[in-house]
Amino acid sequence: MQTHTYPRLRAVLLRVAQAIPVVIGVVIISFLLTRALPGDPAVFFAGAAADEASIAEIRVALGLDKPLIQQFFIYVGDLLQGDLGQSISSGQPVASDLANRLPASLELTLTALVLSCGIAIPLGILAATRPGSWVDHLCRVLVTAGVSLPTFFTGIVLIYVFYYLLGIAPSPIGRLDFIYLDPDRVTGFYLIDAALMGDWETWIGAAKQLVLPAITLALFTLAPIARMTRAAMLTALSSDFIRTARAAGLSNRKILYGYAFRNALLPVITTLGMVFSFALGANVLVEKVFAWPGIGSYAVEALVVSDYAAVQGFVLAMALLFVALNLAIDLLYTVIDPRIGFAAK
Amino acid sequence: MTDTSSRRDFLKMGMAGASVLPFLRAMPAAAQGSDTLVVVTGQTINSLDLHRTGTNRPSYQVAVNCYDRLVSFGTKEAPGGGLSYDYDTIVPELAESWTVSDDGLVITFKIKSDATFWDGSKVTAEDVKWSFDRAVSVGGFPSVQMRAGGFERPDQFVAIDAETFQITLDRPSKLSIPDLAVPVPFVINSAVAKANATDDDPWAMEYLHTTPAGSGAFKILRWSPGEQLVYERNDNWVGGPLPAVKRVVLREVPSPATRRALIERGDVQLSFGIPDKDAAELSELEEVDVYSTPIENCIHCLCTNTKFEPFQDADVRKAVAYAVPYEDIFQAAAYGRGAPLWGGEAEINDIAWPRKTQYSTDLDKAREHMAKSGYPDGFEVPLSINLGLASWMEPTALLIQENLAKIGITATIEKIPGANWRTAALVEKRLPLHLENFGGWLNTPDYYFFWAYQEGHLFNSSNYRNDEVEDLVNATLHMPVDDPAYAPNIKRMMEIVLEDLPRIPLYQPALNVAANGSEGYEFWFHRQLDARPLAVS
Numbered sequence: 001m002q003t004h005t006y007p008r009l010r011a012v013l014l015r016v017a018q019a020i021p022v023v024i025g026v027v028i029i030s031f032l033l034t035r036a037l038p039g040d041p042a043v044f045f046a047g048a049a050a051d052e053a054s055i056a057e058i059r060v061a062l063g064l065d066k067p068l069i070q071q072f073f074i075y076v077g078d079l080l081q082g083d084l085g086q087s088i089s090s091g092q093p094v095a096s097d098l099a100n101r102l103p104a105s106l107e108l109t110l111t112a113l114v115l116s117c118g119i120a121i122p123l124g125i126l127a128a129t130r131p132g133s134w135v136d137h138l139c140r141v142l143v144t145a146g147v148s149l150p151t152f153f154t155g156i157v158l159i160y161v162f163y164y165l166l167g168i169a170p171s172p173i174g175r176l177d178f179i180y181l182d183p184d185r186v187t188g189f190y191l192i193d194a195a196l197m198g199d200w201e202t203w204i205g206a207a208k209q210l211v212l213p214a215i216t217l218a219l220f221t222l223a224p225i226a227r228m229t230r231a232a233m234l235t236a237l238s239s240d241f242i243r244t245a246r247a248a249g250l251s252n253r254k255i256l257y258g259y260a261f262r263n264a265l266l267p268v269i270t271t272l273g274m275v276f277s278f279a280l281g282a283n284v285l286v287e288k289v290f291a292w293p294g295i296g297s298y299a300v301e302a303l304v305v306s307d308y309a310a311v312q313g314f315v316l317a318m319a320l321l322f323v324a325l326n327l328a329i330d331l332l333y334t335v336i337d338p339r340i341g342f343a344a345k
Numbered sequence: 346m347t348d349t350s351s352r353r354d355f356l357k358m359g360m361a362g363a364s365v366l367p368f369l370r371a372m373p374a375a376a377q378g379s380d381t382l383v384v385v386t387g388q389t390i391n392s393l394d395l396h397r398t399g400t401n402r403p404s405y406q407v408a409v410n411c412y413d414r415l416v417s418f419g420t421k422e423a424p425g426g427g428l429s430y431d432y433d434t435i436v437p438e439l440a441e442s443w444t445v446s447d448d449g450l451v452i453t454f455k456i457k458s459d460a461t462f463w464d465g466s467k468v469t470a471e472d473v474k475w476s477f478d479r480a481v482s483v484g485g486f487p488s489v490q491m492r493a494g495g496f497e498r499p500d501q502f503v504a505i506d507a508e509t510f511q512i513t514l515d516r517p518s519k520l521s522i523p524d525l526a527v528p529v530p531f532v533i534n535s536a537v538a539k540a541n542a543t544d545d546d547p548w549a550m551e552y553l554h555t556t557p558a559g560s561g562a563f564k565i566l567r568w569s570p571g572e573q574l575v576y577e578r579n580d581n582w583v584g585g586p587l588p589a590v591k592r593v594v595l596r597e598v599p600s601p602a603t604r605r606a607l608i609e610r611g612d613v614q615l616s617f618g619i620p621d622k623d624a625a626e627l628s629e630l631e632e633v634d635v636y637s638t639p640i641e642n643c644i645h646c647l648c649t650n651t652k653f654e655p656f657q658d659a660d661v662r663k664a665v666a667y668a669v670p671y672e673d674i675f676q677a678a679a680y681g682r683g684a685p686l687w688g689g690e691a692e693i694n695d696i697a698w699p700r701k702t703q704y705s706t707d708l709d710k711a712r713e714h715m716a717k718s719g720y721p722d723g724f725e726v727p728l729s730i731n732l733g734l735a736s737w738m739e740p741t742a743l744l745i746q747e748n749l750a751k752i753g754i755t756a757t758i759e760k761i762p763g764a765n766w767r768t769a770a771l772v773e774k775r776l777p778l779h780l781e782n783f784g785g786w787l788n789t790p791d792y793y794f795f796w797a798y799q800e801g802h803l804f805n806s807s808n809y810r811n812d813e814v815e816d817l818v819n820a821t822l823h824m825p826v827d828d829p830a831y832a833p834n835i836k837r838m839m840e841i842v843l844e845d846l847p848r849i850p851l852y853q854p855a856l857n858v859a860a861n862g863s864e865g866y867e868f869w870f871h872r873q874l875d876a877r878p879l880a881v882s
Contacts, residue, residue: 090391
C-alpha cells in the first residue's frame with residue numbers, strides 16, 4: 001500500500017510545485033494587463049461631477065499615485081498575506097466576493113456538466129455504434145442546434161416558454177426566490193448546504209432555480225462532449241484489440257463498455273476538462289439572463305470599470321482553478337488507464 | 346449588516362411570527378401580502394454609504410431610504426403620469442422649522458424633538474454637524490455637491506444646542522436650502538459612527554459602508570451585494586408619513602428581458618429603470634402601469650466642439666442643427682418616451698428649461714447654411730459616442746450620420762468605452778462632435794448653464810465660451826428666482842446659447858418605471874428608487 005501511494009503523492013506534490021511559476025507568471029501578467037486597461041479608475045470612481053482636487057484625493061486613497069513598481073510590491077505583499085484587495089465596484093473585499101460568487105458559478109457549471117454528460121455520452125456511444133442511423137442523425141442535429149444557439153438566446157426562450165407562458169418554472173431572479181433564506185454557509189453550494197441542514201424546502205427551492213440555467217448551459221456544452229465521445233468510440237471500435245475481442249467471442253456488452261468505452265474515455269475526459277473551464281468563464285450571459293450571482297458577470301463588470309483588484313483576483317482564482325483541474329484530470333487518467341505513469345509527466 | 350445577519354435574526358426581525366415559521370418557506374404567496382413589495386432593477390448597489398469613495402449612483406437610494414436630511418422636497422403630479430418630487434416646495438424632514446436671517450447668510454434649523462435614530466437615541470444638532478462635516482471633508486462627489494449649495498468648510502456648521510443647528514454661508518444663495526434636500530447631506534448617528542471610527546478612518550467609512558446608522562424610514566435587513574437588498578420599515582420614523590409596506594425587497598436582475606417577464610407576470614411589483622423600448626411596449630398592457638417621467642433639467646445633446654475648426658463657423662453649427670433628424674431620433678432612440686425639444690418658437694417668453702428650440706429637421710435650410718459657411722464642400726469629422734450609453738447613443742449617432750452625409754459632412758462613428766468617456770469628453774474635452782446627457786440635480790436653468798455652458802466647467806464638453814453667458818450665469822446662479830432681474834437674464838442666456846449652439850438639444854430623456862401591483866411611485870431628480878411612498882395595490 002505504502003509503496004503504491006508514495007510515488008503518487010510525490011508526483012502530486014511535484015505537480016503542485018510546477019504550478020508555482022505559472023501562478024507567479026499569472027500574478028505579474030494580470031497586474032500588468034489590468035494597468036494596461038484603458039480608463040482611469042480614480043476618474044471613474046470619483047463620479048461625474050468630481051473636480052481635479054477630488055480626483056487627486058481618490059487617486060491617493062486608491063494608492064494609484066505611487067509608481068507602478070511600488071504598487072506591484074504592495075499588491076504582492078498583500079497577496080502573500082492572503083489579502084486580494086478591495087473591489088471598488090462591489091465595495092467588498094475581493095476574497096469575499098470570490099468566495100460568494102465562485103460557488104454559485106461552480107454549482108451551475110457542474111450541474112450543467114452532469115446533465116450534459118448524462119445526455120451527451122450515451123448519445124455519442126449510440127451514434128458511434130450505429131453510424132448513419134437515426135440516432136446518429138439525432139445526435140448531429142441536437143449538438144448542432146445546441147452549439148449554434150447562443151446561450152442568452154436559449155436562456156430567454158426557456159424563460160419565455162417555461163416561466164412566462166407555462167408558468168411552471170420559478171421566477172428567474174437568482175439562486176433562490178426572495179422568500180427563501182440562504183442556507184447556512186458551509187460550502188457555498190446551496191444544494192449541498194441545504195441538504196446538510198436537512199432543509200429540504202430550501203433545497204427544492206434552490207434546485208428549481210437551477211433547472212433552467214443548467215439546461216441552458218448544458219445545451220451549449222452538449223456538442224463537444226457528444227462529438228468527442230462519438231469520435232473516440234469510433235476509433236476505439238475499429239481498433240485491433242476490439243477485433244481480437246470480437247474474434248474471441250466476447251459479448252457485445254463487454255466489448256462495448258469493458259474495452260471500447262474505457263479506452264474512449266481518455267479524450268472524453270480531456271474534452272470535459274476543457275469544456276468545464278470555458279463554461280465557467282463563458283457563462284456570463286447565462287448569469288445575466290438568470291440574474292445568477294456568478295463569477296463571470298462579476299469579472300466582466302469589474303473589467304468595464306477598470307476595477308484592478310477584482311480583475312486580478314478573478315484571473316488568479318481562475319488560474320488556480322485550472323491548475324487544480326489539470327491535476328485532477330491527470331490523476332483521473334492514471335485511474336482510467338493504468339498504462340499512463342505519473343513519473344513520465 | 347451584510348451576510349452576517351443570521352437567519353434567526355432575519356426571521357425574528359419580522360419575516361413572520363414564530364407560529365408560521367415552519368410553513369413560511371413553503372408558502373411564497375403568503376409573504377407577498379400587503380406588507381411586502383418586490384422591486385427589480387438592473388443596477389447593482391455597491392455601498393450603503395453615499396459618502397464613500399467609489400459608491401455608485403444606484404447606491405444613493407440607501408441614503409434616501411435609510412437616512413433623513415434636514416429638509417426634503419414636496420410632491421406634485423408628474424407630467425407623464427404618477428407623482429414627482431416638487432423642487433419648488435421644501436418640506437421638513439428632520440427639521441421642524443427653520444429661519445433665514447435677513448441678509449440670507451445664517452440659516453437656523455430647529456430639529457424635531459421626537460426624532461430618534463434606529464437605536465433609540467435622540468437625533469441632535471451634534472449629529473447633524475458631524476454628518477455635514479463629513480460630507481464637506483471626505484472629498485469626491487459629496488464635497489462637490491455640498492459646495493454647490495455654498496457649504497465648504499466644517500466651521501460653517503454650528504450646533505447651538507441639542508435641537509438647534511446653524512449654518513453660516515459665505516454668500517446668500519437660492520441653491521443652499523434645496524441643496525440640503527439632495528441625498529448627500531444625510532444625518533448619521535454620530536455616536537455609533539464615532540465608536541467605530543479609527544485613526545486611519547476618522548469618518549467611519551469602513552463601518553458605515555456595510556452598516557448604516559440612521560433615523561430614516563427604512564432599515565437594512567439584509568444586503569447581499571450583487572443580489573439583493575432588503576429594507577425593513579422603521580416604525581418610529583418621524584421624517585414623513587410612515588411607509589405603507591413593511592418590507593421592500595430589491596432584487597438585482599441584470600437582463601432587461603428577464604425583468605420584463607417578471608413584471609408582466611406580476612411576480613414582482615415594480616421594475617425600476619426599464620429601457621425605453623420596454624416602457625413603450627408595456628404601456629399597452631392593461632395590468633402594467635408605466636411611468637415615464639421626463640428627467641428634469643436633463644437634455645440629450647449633440648455637442649459641437651469649438652476646438653474643432655469647422656465648428657467655429659456659426660453657419661456650420663446651424664447647418665448641423667437643421668440636419669439632425671429629431672423626430673426619427675426620438676422614436677428610434679427613445680421610443681417616444683420623454684419630451685421633444687425641437688420645433689419651438691425662436692422668441693423666448695418664459696424661463697422653462699429644458700425648452701423646445703427653434704430648430705427642426707430642414708435639409709434645405711441646412712444646405713443653405715453650409716453653402717454660406719466657410720466649408721461649402723463639407724468636411725470629415727468623427728462622431729463620438731459612449732459605449733456605456735450605447736442604447737440611445739448608437740441609434741442616435743447612426744441617424745445623425747446619415748443626415749449629415751446629405752449636407753456634405755462625412756461623420757465616422759467613434760465608440761469610446763465607458764471607462765474612458767469621462768476623460769475624453771469631459772476632462773480633455775477633445776471630441777469634435779459627440780453626444781452628451783448632462784442633467785442637473787438642482788432644478789434651475791442657471792445651475793444647468795453653470796455646468797454646461799461656462800468655460801472650463803466639467804460638462805461644457807464643447808469648450809464653449811461667451812463673455813455675456815459667463816456674466817449672466819455668475820449673476821443668476823445665487824439670485825433668488827423671484828428677483829426682477831432673474832427672468833430677463835435667464836431668457837437672454839437661453840437666447841444666446843440657442844443661437845450659438847455649442848450643444849444642440851435633441852430631446853429630454855425619461856426615467857421609466859413599470860408597476861404591476863404597486864402604487865405611489867414618485868419620481869426624483871436623483872433617478873433612484875424612493876421606497877417610502879410605495880404601497881401594494
